Amino acid sequence: MSKKLTKREVDYSKWYNELVVKADLAENSSVRGCMVIKPYGYAIWEKMQSQLDKMFKETGHQNAYFPLFVPKSLFEAEEKNAEGFAKECAVVTHYRLKNDENNSGKLIVDENAKLEEELIVRPTSEAIIWNTYKNWIQSYRDLPILINQWANVVRWEMRTRLFLRTAEFLWQEGHTAHSTKDEALAEAELMNNIYADFAQDFMGIPVVKGLKSESERFAGAEETYCIEALMQDGKALQAGTSHFLGQNFAKAFDVKFANKEGKLDHVWATSWGVSTRLMGALIMTHSDDNGLILPPKLAPIQVVIIPIYKSQEQLEKISEKIKPVLSELRNKNISVLFDKRDTHKPGFKFNEHEIKGVPIRIAIGPKDLENNTIEIFRRDKMLKENIPFEKIYEKIDFLISDIQEYIFNKAQKFTIENTRVANSYDEFKSLIKNEGGFVSAHWDGSSETEEKIKKETKATIRCIPAETVGDKGFCMVTNKPSSQRVLFAKAY
Amino acid sequence: MSKKLTKREVDYSKWYNELVVKADLAENSSVRGCMVIKPYGYAIWEKMQSQLDKMFKETGHQNAYFPLFVPKSLFEAEEKNAEGFAKECAVVTHYRLKNDENNSGKLIVDENAKLEEELIVRPTSEAIIWNTYKNWIQSYRDLPILINQWANVVRWEMRTRLFLRTAEFLWQEGHTAHSTKDEALAEAELMNNIYADFAQDFMGIPVVKGLKSESERFAGAEETYCIEALMQDGKALQAGTSHFLGQNFAKAFDVKFANKEGKLDHVWATSWGVSTRLMGALIMTHSDDNGLILPPKLAPIQVVIIPIYKSQEQLEKISEKIKPVLSELRNKNISVLFDKRDTHKPGFKFNEHEIKGVPIRIAIGPKDLENNTIEIFRRDKMLKENIPFEKIYEKIDFLISDIQEYIFNKAQKFTIENTRVANSYDEFKSLIKNEGGFVSAHWDGSSETEEKIKKETKATIRCIPAETVGDKGFCMVTNKPSSQRVLFAKAY
Numbered sequence: 001m002s003k004k005l006t007k008r009e010v011d012y013s014k015w016y017n018e019l020v021v022k023a024d025l026a027e028n029s030s031v032r033g034c035m036v037i038k039p040y041g042y043a044i045w046e047k048m049q050s051q052l053d054k055m056f057k058e059t060g061h062q063n064a065y066f067p068l069f070v071p072k073s074l075f076e077a078e079e080k081n082a083e084g085f086a087k088e089c090a091v092v093t094h095y096r097l098k099n100d101e102n103n104s105g106k107l108i109v110d111e112n113a114k115l116e117e118e119l120i121v122r123p124t125s126e127a128i129i130w131n132t133y134k135n136w137i138q139s140y141r142d143l144p145i146l147i148n149q150w151a152n153v154v155r156w157e158m159r160t161r162l163f164l165r166t167a168e169f170l171w172q173e174g175h176t177a178h179s180t181k182d183e184a185l186a187e188a189e190l191m192n193n194i195y196a197d198f199a200q201d202f203m204g205i206p207v208v209k210g211l212k213s214e215s216e217r218f219a220g221a222e223e224t225y226c227i228e229a230l231m232q233d234g235k236a237l238q239a240g241t242s243h244f245l246g247q248n249f250a251k252a253f254d255v256k257f258a259n260k261e262g263k264l265d266h267v268w269a270t271s272w273g274v275s276t277r278l279m280g281a282l283i284m285t286h287s288d289d290n291g292l293i294l295p296p297k298l299a300p301i302q303v304v305i306i307p308i309y310k311s312q313e314q315l316e317k318i319s320e321k322i323k324p325v326l327s328e329l330r331n332k333n334i335s336v337l338f339d340k341r342d343t344h345k346p347g348f349k350f351n352e353h354e355i356k357g358v359p360i361r362i363a364i365g366p367k368d369l370e371n372n373t374i375e376i377f378r379r380d381k382m383l384k385e386n387i388p389f390e391k392i393y394e395k396i397d398f399l400i401s402d403i404q405e406y407i408f409n410k411a412q413k414f415t416i417e418n419t420r421v422a423n424s425y426d427e428f429k430s431l432i433k434n435e436g437g438f439v440s441a442h443w444d445g446s447s448e449t450e451e452k453i454k455k456e457t458k459a460t461i462r463c464i465p466a467e468t469v470g471d472k473g474f475c476m477v478t479n480k481p482s483s484q485r486v487l488f489a490k491a492y
Numbered sequence: 493m494s495k496k497l498t499k500r501e502v503d504y505s506k507w508y509n510e511l512v513v514k515a516d517l518a519e520n521s522s523v524r525g526c527m528v529i530k531p532y533g534y535a536i537w538e539k540m541q542s543q544l545d546k547m548f549k550e551t552g553h554q555n556a557y558f559p560l561f562v563p564k565s566l567f568e569a570e571e572k573n574a575e576g577f578a579k580e581c582a583v584v585t586h587y588r589l590k591n592d593e594n595n596s597g598k599l600i601v602d603e604n605a606k607l608e609e610e611l612i613v614r615p616t617s618e619a620i621i622w623n624t625y626k627n628w629i630q631s632y633r634d635l636p637i638l639i640n641q642w643a644n645v646v647r648w649e650m651r652t653r654l655f656l657r658t659a660e661f662l663w664q665e666g667h668t669a670h671s672t673k674d675e676a677l678a679e680a681e682l683m684n685n686i687y688a689d690f691a692q693d694f695m696g697i698p699v700v701k702g703l704k705s706e707s708e709r710f711a712g713a714e715e716t717y718c719i720e721a722l723m724q725d726g727k728a729l730q731a732g733t734s735h736f737l738g739q740n741f742a743k744a745f746d747v748k749f750a751n752k753e754g755k756l757d758h759v760w761a762t763s764w765g766v767s768t769r770l771m772g773a774l775i776m777t778h779s780d781d782n783g784l785i786l787p788p789k790l791a792p793i794q795v796v797i798i799p800i801y802k803s804q805e806q807l808e809k810i811s812e813k814i815k816p817v818l819s820e821l822r823n824k825n826i827s828v829l830f831d832k833r834d835t836h837k838p839g840f841k842f843n844e845h846e847i848k849g850v851p852i853r854i855a856i857g858p859k860d861l862e863n864n865t866i867e868i869f870r871r872d873k874m875l876k877e878n879i880p881f882e883k884i885y886e887k888i889d890f891l892i893s894d895i896q897e898y899i900f901n902k903a904q905k906f907t908i909e910n911t912r913v914a915n916s917y918d919e920f921k922s923l924i925k926n927e928g929g930f931v932s933a934h935w936d937g938s939s940e941t942e943e944k945i946k947k948e949t950k951a952t953i954r955c956i957p958a959e960t961v962g963d964k965g966f967c968m969v970t971n972k973p974s975s976q977r978v979l980f981a982k983a984y
Binding site: 030031038066067107131135147 | 519526527538558560562567578581583585590601610620646660835
């Protein structure tokens with residue numbers, strides 16, 4: 001704990017990797033690309049899950065659970081989707097181990113237990129779910145189906161980073177079925193809006209909402225809505241996506257319904273998901289060189305109280321004074337930790353809770369008892385002050401909402417300041433190279449131009465924002481007509 | 493929905509399979525042995541999860557997440573554990589698919605993407621977790637570690653049944669590390685007691701608590717605590733287990749800690765789990781030939797209100813009358829559904845909610861409006877009565893607690909009546925064959941005798957109950973001394 005973090009300006013990437021470990025959020029495991037999410041990191045994820053789950057249920061969705069495995073023949077049914085994921089699939093081929101006769105105590109794969117058909121560990125569940133929906137849908141009365149699943153998925157990524165890109169990750173995936181195209185489109189947009197609200201109101205992360213370009217779409221989607229956020233190093237991070245799948249999966253799995261007139265039609269689909277990648281966004285958006293900064297709404301510990309004492313008697317007096325505070329805060333649903341560990345000194349505790357991003361720290365010692373005061377510290381601004389003891393509740397209430405607001409505003413200011421307009425390709429290249437951030441520019445809508453820009457600058461189209469619709473112009477590269485400005489950035 | 497269930501006395505097993513599907517709890521998937529848990533079934537599981545999670549956290553446990561995959565070399569490190577699970581492991585051998593050149597649109601395993609070391613899909617996580625704990629534990633100050641994980645696991649069972657035995661299932665697995673044997677033993681027993689409390693107080697399932705015999709222990713455990721429940725067909729079901737693992741995993745993974753005196757010792761371990769198998773126990777304990785019966789504490793819908801109407805005007809009047817009831821019940825945290833679907837008739841709805849085990853059904857029609865009454869029906873006793881409208885809250889409060897109590901008492905009476913004492917092996921064989929249920933008998937403590945009994949009667953030792961400790965006698969088979977009676981049964 002005592003060792004300092006690498007500073008962001010020295011090596012942003014190293015700072016991130018160190019922070020994830022030092023803040024006790026996650027670590028690499030002995031399985032290539034798979035992480036261990038430690039209790040403190042998992043507690044933040046649980047808070048995120050619980051809020052998202054509430055928002056899904058309030059909009060009529062129910063949870064269910066579908067198999068981890070997808071038989072190869074189902075996996076390949078929707079060709080674009082299969083093509084998109086085929087290169088990163090973990091494949092189960094056998095269902096038994098046996099003793100290695102040449103090597104006592106060791107096990108080997110039993111070749112007699114080879115599966116007739118290989119099973120893919122789900123990289124996403126459209127295939128297995130649409131093969132199930134087939135049996136659930138006959139008529140318009142069976143629609144819509146509004147289901148979400150909390151699950152683990154596996155994508156065999158070659159370069160992995162804790163939370164941002166791991167071979168196994170946790171996520172939720174919504175899969176809905178509708179009787180009309182408009183209803184499915186509205187659903188996809190609704191869920192993208194829910195993601196945006198969650199990111200902004202709970203995570204304190206400002207996001208841009210819009211559509212993906214064709215080449216950045218989810219494999220098998222006809223339209224992908226997304227929310228994009230800007231990290232402190234000027235790179236963009238895709239924080240959530242919601243896909244309008246058209247009738248692609250319904251056609252691949254032959255899912256038809258009879259409408260009110262008795263006519264058969266293929267069902268319309270959406271899918272949408274956010275993952276533990278959001279943890280990466282949360283960490284990178286707010287944190288500083290001293291460690292994690294957490295929005296109070298997602299902090300597992302919102303307030304930590306540290307007693308400063310030399311004798312057992314002093315500790316007892318402090319404990320007595322603090323006891324009613326603990327129960328009052330818990331009554332108010334504020335999570336509080338009274339850190340009276342005798343194995344660690346106050347300085348160590350200060351440092352630990354600072355690096356773990358506890359929003360509010362209170363210290364109380366013998367002098368505070370005498371003067372009826374406490375020292376209160378807000379992690380976001382690294383500011384401390386002494387206040388009268390009786391102001392404690394008022395101050396905590398204020399800080400909980402003020403920190404939430406402050407870190408959002410700070411991130412929003414950063415995003416606005418780092419969103420720049422380019423009116424020529426030269427200007428664009430210079431901005432991407434020297435400034436980073438989002439660059440808003442005109443593009444002719446073709447994949448060729450997009451590819452050329454990507455090749456030459458490493459910037460991709462992050463989002464075709466809803467807010468620039470109608471802002472016509474000419475492509476900065478080809479000078480062909482452009483229907484609106486789009487947002488480019490280098491991205492995670 | 494209209495088709496009746498097979499009666500329990502005709503074919504209990506068929507009744508169960510039909511009920512799971514007709515009550516919309518789960519169904520088989522296209523992946524061998526893996527189930528789809530449907531929204532209604534999943535909603536019950538979520539209620540169970542939420543209560544268990546609360547009980548775990550109240551006893552100091554935290555959640556975390558460990559990888560889905562276990563490298564083979566870690567998997568085989570604890571030999572008994574490895575031996576116990578080797579025959580039912582899904583094995584990942586490749587990480588990529590490629591296009592089949594001979595078969596356009598089809599994919600095949602890419603042999604160039606063979607893993608150097610095979611990965612086992614976790615059947616349980618001791619190996620991967622203890623390999624992680626190794627890095628977390630140096631000193632007694634790092635102990636205890638009290639961690640739980642909610643996860644999916646895979647055991648390649650040959651004969652599967654929805655909820656009771658599936659290749660993939662959902663569960664929680666607690667994994668704790670301690671500095672002393674006594675502390676670990678106390679933890680294992682504590683968690684078994686929590687399982688028993690949960691089963692009895694929330695699921696309404698009476699259980700026997702005790703230990704497993706050596707041959708029925710978890711692979712790698714030195715002692716397995718268990719809770720066993722008796723199903724309506726007289727077969728026992730293991731509902732939860734909690735293992736004292738001794739120092740086996742610490743030794744296999746070389747996990748040592750320095751005690752207060754600076755002396756190194758191996759760490760002591762426990763693990764404990766319950767799974768979606770509990771859903772099977774819940775269904776089989778309470779339900780009847782009309783469908784599911786649910787304890788109100790776990791019912792996703794506690795009260796359903798069905799309007800009986802002919803005209804839209806009547807429906808509106810009923811809706812108006814019911815509106816304040818809905819909000820009042822929701823304020824009281826009672827989950828209520830006003831089922832005003834116009835696509836289905838009341839008879840259909842009555843039947844559907846009956847088979848889905850909604851504890852309380854209220855019907856209200858034009859005559860009730862006139863008389864200011866409602867019809868209220870309790871699912872457990874299949875009893876309905878008319879009551880004055882103003883008694884509605886009082887009656888619902890009463891029924892919610894009375895149904896919870898009644899179904900527990902009924903199941904407890906059944907368990908007591910079906911627990912019989914055998915004083916000779918002949919009597920034992922006759923009881924097992926003709927009566928079923930638990931049979932309490934003396935046993936000499938040897939695996940040979942246990943095996944002989946199992947072979948000859950198909951009954952196994954379900955539990956060495958805490959309550960018969962000290963009740964000495966002589967083995968019914970060998971006449972050797974027995975330290976206490978143990979409970980035998982045929983089991984799921």
